[in-house]
Amino acid sequence: MRNQEIIKSVQYLRGVAALMVVCFHFRYFLNDTYAQKDLGDALFGSGAFGVDLFFIISGFIICYSTRKPDSPHPVAAYALKRFFRIYPLLLFSLLAFVLLFGADGYSVLKSIIPLQADYSDKGPFFGYNLLSPAWTLTYEISFYLLFLVGLAISQKHRRLITAGLIVSIFLLLQWALNHAIELSAYTEYDYPYGGLVRPALAILSSPMILEFVCGIALYSIFMAAPDLPEKTSMFLKPLLLGTAAISALIYFSGDFYGHGLTRWGAPSVALILSLLLYERLNGLPDVRWLFFLGNISYALYLTHIIVLQAIRTYGVRFGLEGAPAFAFAVSLSLVAATLVHYLVEVRAIDACRALLKRLSTTPRRAPRLALDYQKF
Numbered sequence: 001m002r003n004q005e006i007i008k009s010v011q012y013l014r015g016v017a018a019l020m021v022v023c024f025h026f027r028y029f030l031n032d033t034y035a036q037k038d039l040g041d042a043l044f045g046s047g048a049f050g051v052d053l054f055f056i057i058s059g060f061i062i063c064y065s066t067r068k069p070d071s072p073h074p075v076a077a078y079a080l081k082r083f084f085r086i087y088p089l090l091l092f093s094l095l096a097f098v099l100l101f102g103a104d105g106y107s108v109l110k111s112i113i114p115l116q117a118d119y120s121d122k123g124p125f126f127g128y129n130l131l132s133p134a135w136t137l138t139y140e141i142s143f144y145l146l147f148l149v150g151l152a153i154s155q156k157h158r159r160l161i162t163a164g165l166i167v168s169i170f171l172l173l174q175w176a177l178n179h180a181i182e183l184s185a186y187t188e189y190d191y192p193y194g195g196l197v198r199p200a201l202a203i204l205s206s207p208m209i210l211e212f213v214c215g216i217a218l219y220s221i222f223m224a225a226p227d228l229p230e231k232t233s234m235f236l237k238p239l240l241l242g243t244a245a246i247s248a249l250i251y252f253s254g255d256f257y258g259h260g261l262t263r264w265g266a267p268s269v270a271l272i273l274s275l276l277l278y279e280r281l282n283g284l285p286d287v288r289w290l291f292f293l294g295n296i297s298y299a300l301y302l303t304h305i306i307v308l309q310a311i312r313t314y315g316v317r318f319g320l321e322g323a324p325a326f327a328f329a330v331s332l333s334l335v336a337a338t339l340v341h342y343l344v345e346v347r348a349i350d351a352c353r354a355l356l357k358r359l360s361t362t363p364r365r366a367p368r369l370a371l372d373y374q375k376f
Contacts, residue, residue: 011343015293017050018300020243024048046251049264059215082144084352093302098262124185124208130340143212164340173205185260222276240278300337307333
């Protein structure tokens with residue numbers, strides 16, 4: 001299990017996470033239509049938990065993708081892979097959004113960096129982004145940069161160094177800004193500096209950044225998990241599946257509503273860990289549509305908001321209401337994400353692979369496309 005190319009539980013969960021965020025944003029199609037007026041909110045009001053899943057999964061995948069150096073220049077290779085994973089699709093999506101709906105140059109520039117719109121606003125969103133779901137990319141890129149430092153210091157100890165950096169910086173900034181350690185992602189602070197220092201303080205002092213550390217920890221647990229006797233495995237399997245089911249149900253209970261470790265983050269950790277360990281013991285079946293959903297998850301996450309804005313702006317609903325309108329919008333988002341995935345993401349991966357081949361003095365045979373997404 002440790003040597004497999006794709007960890008199915010992670011691949012499937014990232015697809016589910018993206019789809020739940022889509023359903024969260026499209027839930028209003030189901031409201032005020034049926035006898036239960038808040039049907040959309042009841043079904044998908046907690047769909048934004050996908051963000052917390054993404055952050056934890058990112059911590060896991062970055063560790064997994066760097067477990068063995070695949071280049072004589074691992075730091076440069078890592079930086080290239082992260083750039084080509086994030087920016088081609090982000091730039092394409094921003095361009096499409098601006099062409100369709102317009103935007104001022106300053107907002108576009110901040111969104112390209114990417115920075116959130118307003119750091120005087122409440123965290124963890126800080127006014128979102130021009131392309132609203134992209135507010136999370138500021139956290140992702142900050143984590144990538146800190147991991148880059150850890151990787152540059154030591155390949156072997158990259159996880160410990162990165163986790164130590166994140167936790168140390170978080171604790172120092174929390175104490176400096178708040179004179180206490182606050183784990184709520186919604187705490188407001190009065191940041192003392194302007195310019196680019198302010199965004200850095202806001203992101204690195206946010207408890208959201210700790211979710212990447214949880215992903216690092218889950219990777220360490222998964223890789224260290226021993227092979228167990230069959231009797232022990234048979235006992236643990238239903239326990240792990242039950243934990244995963246309870247974790248999923250917690251999302252919809254409302255008891256943990258909101259972002260951060262003290263809210264959706266806690267059940268997200270339990271869900272991912274239970275499925276990882278179950279896969280470690282028993283494997284998981286091949287579910288092609290879930291595998292594909294995982295592949296297009298980033299494209300779906302970024303582009304669905306363009307579909308939603310187009311429906312709102314241009315009224316492209318063909319007279320549909322309620323569940324048919326919801327199904328149409330989700331289906332249209334899946335089609336758009338699939339097209340963008342092949343037209344932008346796949347080509348970006350090919351371009352990255354070509355650059356890595358030039359960088360390497362011993363070019364390797366390119367892995368199959370189906371295996372790219374936990375390497376990138």
